[in-house]
Structure formats: structure tokens, C-alpha cells
Amino acid sequence: MNLLQVRDDDFATIKSIPDDEAGQRLEALGLRVGKRIKSISGMPFEGPVTVMLDGRHFAVAHSVALHVEVEGPEAPEHEDGEPDERNIWSRFL
Numbered sequence: 001m002n003l004l005q006v007r008d009d010d011f012a013t014i015k016s017i018p019d020d021e022a023g024q025r026l027e028a029l030g031l032r033v034g035k036r037i038k039s040i041s042g043m044p045f046e047g048p049v050t051v052m053l054d055g056r057h058f059a060v061a062h063s064v065a066l067h068v069e070v071e072g073p074e075a076p077e078h079e080d081g082e083p084d085e086r087n088i089w090s091r092f093l
Contacts, residue, residue, distance in 0.1 A: 003049055003065035006039040012072030022064045029058055
């Protein structure tokens with residue numbers, strides 16, 4: 001599962017991060033393999049995902065979060081494999 005699939009207020013452990021410049025930036029911020037993070041919020045319309053690590057908040061771009069593999073609570077999926085985003089919309093209704 002990737003970072004986009006972690007529900008708000010759930011915890012997950014980072015399994016892998018991209019091997020590109022984005023991954024290097026994540027590592028510089030302290031987001032490394034094996035670290036436990038908390039998902040704070042995911043913004044609709046391919047906005048950033050905010051996570052908390054060691055008491056600090058980070059915004060991770062949607063395109064990068066898609067490639068950050070995590071393990072943790074399972075997130076429901078649609079038949080097409082996309083994460084279920086109903087929990088995001090419930091905050092706006």
C-alpha cells in the first residue's frame with residue numbers, strides 16, 4: 001500500500017521511498033525506511049498528504065506519496081485499485 005492509502009489519523013511504517021531526488025529530500029527531512037508516521041490529512045484533487053514524524057508535520061506531494069510504500073492499517077480500495085477517498089469528503093459535507 002502507498003502513502004495515499006493511509007487514512008487520516010492512522011499510523012503506518014515506511015517500507016520504501018523513491019530512489020530519485022524526491023526520495024533524497026524525504027530522507028533529508030527524516031522520512032526514512034522503518035520510520036513510523038501518522039497521516040494527518042490528505043487533500044482532494046491530487047493535493048498533498050500531510051504526515052507527522054517525530055512531532056513535526058510534513059506535506060508530501062501527491063505524485064511523491066504515490067511512490068512511498070508503507071505498511072500499516074489496510075485502506076479500502078475501489079475495484080480499479082485507487083484508494084477510497086470517501087473519508088476526505090465527509091469533512092467537507
